[in-house]
Amino acid sequence: MINIKVNGKAYQLAVDPSTPILWVLRDTLGLMGTKFGCGVAQCGACTVHLDGEGIRSCISPVSRAAGKEITTIEGLDVKLGKPLEQAWIQEDVPQCGYCQSGQIMAAAILLRDNPNPTDQDIDDGMSGNLCRCGTYQRIRKAIHVAAKLRT
Amino acid sequence: MQKIKTSRHRQLKIVVYLAMSLAFLSALAMPFENDKRVNTGNTAAVAEVKIIDEATMERDQLAEESKAAFNEAYTVFMHPRCLNCHPSGDIPLQGDDSRLHTMNVKRGPDGKGLYAMKCKNCHQDTHVPGNNMPPGHFNWHLPPAKTKMVFEGKSPRQLATSFKDPKFTGFKSMDEFIKHVEEDTLVKNSFTYGTRPPLSHPDFVVKVKEWIAKGAAIPDK
Numbered sequence: 001m002i003n004i005k006v007n008g009k010a011y012q013l014a015v016d017p018s019t020p021i022l023w024v025l026r027d028t029l030g031l032m033g034t035k036f037g038c039g040v041a042q043c044g045a046c047t048v049h050l051d052g053e054g055i056r057s058c059i060s061p062v063s064r065a066a067g068k069e070i071t072t073i074e075g076l077d078v079k080l081g082k083p084l085e086q087a088w089i090q091e092d093v094p095q096c097g098y099c100q101s102g103q104i105m106a107a108a109i110l111l112r113d114n115p116n117p118t119d120q121d122i123d124d125g126m127s128g129n130l131c132r133c134g135t136y137q138r139i140r141k142a143i144h145v146a147a148k149l150r151t
Numbered sequence: 152m153q154k155i156k157t158s159r160h161r162q163l164k165i166v167v168y169l170a171m172s173l174a175f176l177s178a179l180a181m182p183f184e185n186d187k188r189v190n191t192g193n194t195a196a197v198a199e200v201k202i203i204d205e206a207t208m209e210r211d212q213l214a215e216e217s218k219a220a221f222n223e224a225y226t227v228f229m230h231p232r233c234l235n236c237h238p239s240g241d242i243p244l245q246g247d248d249s250r251l252h253t254m255n256v257k258r259g260p261d262g263k264g265l266y267a268m269k270c271k272n273c274h275q276d277t278h279v280p281g282n283n284m285p286p287g288h289f290n291w292h293l294p295p296a297k298t299k300m301v302f303e304g305k306s307p308r309q310l311a312t313s314f315k316d317p318k319f320t321g322f323k324s325m326d327e328f329i330k331h332v333e334e335d336t337l338v339k340n341s342f343t344y345g346t347r348p349p350l351s352h353p354d355f356v357v358k359v360k361e362w363i364a365k366g367a368a369i370p371d372k
Contacts, residue, residue, distance in 0.1 A: 053269055059275065106266070121266075124257050124268070125265060128255070
């Protein structure tokens, strides 16, 4: 049995400890907001927060989360999540939308650690999240907007 | 009376001749005596020079052995498994061709990455099985920004000189340097996956220790 906390709720799970966190979230707990992209930690679509760090859930075994707290897109703190959501809508960021959950989870960490990021800071914080639609310019603009909305 | 006088005169003559002979012989012998002293003196001087030569030769020999040990360890330092985390910039390297790490990953102040791109976000505590998976270690990181410990592009001479500079390594002593090489689990981890360095970890440690024990000589090039 593995004890984990997801979005504030405690769970005791009877799963193989090597199961990637992504599949525990999606298949066991039914939280579908986190997406499977590449499966080898290359694209960032599966980004969730583990004790505040933006881990790639597709290759992180659930054993790593034992006794820790996971936050998914469904449970993102409103102080970070709301401004990002508003900015994403205002700038009409998503195209197909598949990568956007991971994008927002990465952007939340960037804004938490650096409330007024420069373009370079955004590149440093976001270039690990791929977007096949190429919405990078809108993502960058929306992060600047979200930073202003938070102040 | 006359007879006695003549006899005494003859005796005196003999004494004088004997004294002259002795003086002559002594004079003849003197140069040899001096030569002997000079020769003895020279022998001592030669012996002294010989002692200095042996010490110098021994020192030179040790220095050569020290340099040779470093040059062998250098092949490990410059192998991708070691070099990739000691890049000349702030982006780690990856693969056997030491290409820039994908995703524009950056060092960060503590060497553990930036924002949502921390090393440990992808690198797990252990190697993840399967192709193209990131290798793992519980403390995956680069050297911190204050001591970047750049290996990339350095000759053996430059690298050895750097290792002796505490500002370069961040280590207070060569003992700490040895400890990093011998005991740091992230260093040891580099000998467990992908293309292995040319020496085993124990052999590598032996060479590093030999380099230091024999004077930490700086290679010529």
